Amino acid sequence: MAKASPSDRVNLAQSAVLLVDHNRQSLDMLSSIFHGFGVREQVKCEDSAEAAKLVQSRDFDLILIDCSMPGMDGYDFIKWLRRETAPPLRYTPVIMLTGHAAQSKVQKSRDCGASFIVAKPLTPSVLLQRVLWLAADERQFVECDTYVGPDRRVRNFGPPPGQAGRRSGDLSAEVGVATEANMDQSDIDQMFKPMKVSI
Structure with a gap:
């Protein structure tokens, strides 16, 4: 994963960020990190139900929530945000925080719309x-019966333009100059033609 460099300048001073975590120490640490990023307007919240009321009363540019909140957990909060609120609120970027990055939790976070x-x-x-990635993210929102959230096929599309991929196999979204001649149509047709296989 490429580290953020000084050339990756994003002015976060005018951003409004909602931080939700039932652990006070984690919440304070998260707030300190965003102070370091230059975010002046932060709202800290230790309860998901209270966070749900806050997002309906004012605009936030980014929400960070812990997955293991008591009562309404982070998964339920994001499902509610994505399915029960009206645009543009439902499109607010949300970063899910987890203490255990087990595959099941990653999939559950992805599937709820994080x-x-x-x-x-x-x-x-x-x-x-991650904040820089979200600032450059051009993924479409998908809304269907079983899922509401950013397009989950990010692996297929690669990173946003100008951003380094997180995986070694990520391809760039920018197409370069051709390195060899185009194939003839007859060669393309031959690739799709059924071939007889001898055993």
Whole structure:
């Protein structure tokens, strides 16, 4: 994963961020990280139900929520946000925070509509990289009976333009100059023609 560099300048001073975590120490640490990013307007919340009321009364540019909240957990909060609220609120980017990055939790976070999943303990560099990614993210929102959230096929599309991929196999979204001649149509047709296989 590429680290954020000074050239990746994003002015977060005018951003409004909602931080939701029932653990006061985690919440304070998260707030300190965003103060370091230059975010002046932060709202800290220790309860998901209270967070749900807050997002209906004012606008936020980004929400970070812990998955293991008591009562309404982070998964239920994101499902509610994505399915029960009206646009543009339902499109607000949400980063899910988890203490255990088990595959099942990652899939559950993805399937409830989280924009990103970040494992604790948090590091400022990883969190900044995710915020920069979201700032450049051009994924469409999918709304259907079984899912509402950002297009989950991010692996197929690669990283946003100008961003480094998180995986070694990520392809760039930018198409370069051809390195060899185009195939003839007859060669293309031959590839799709049924072939007799001899045993």
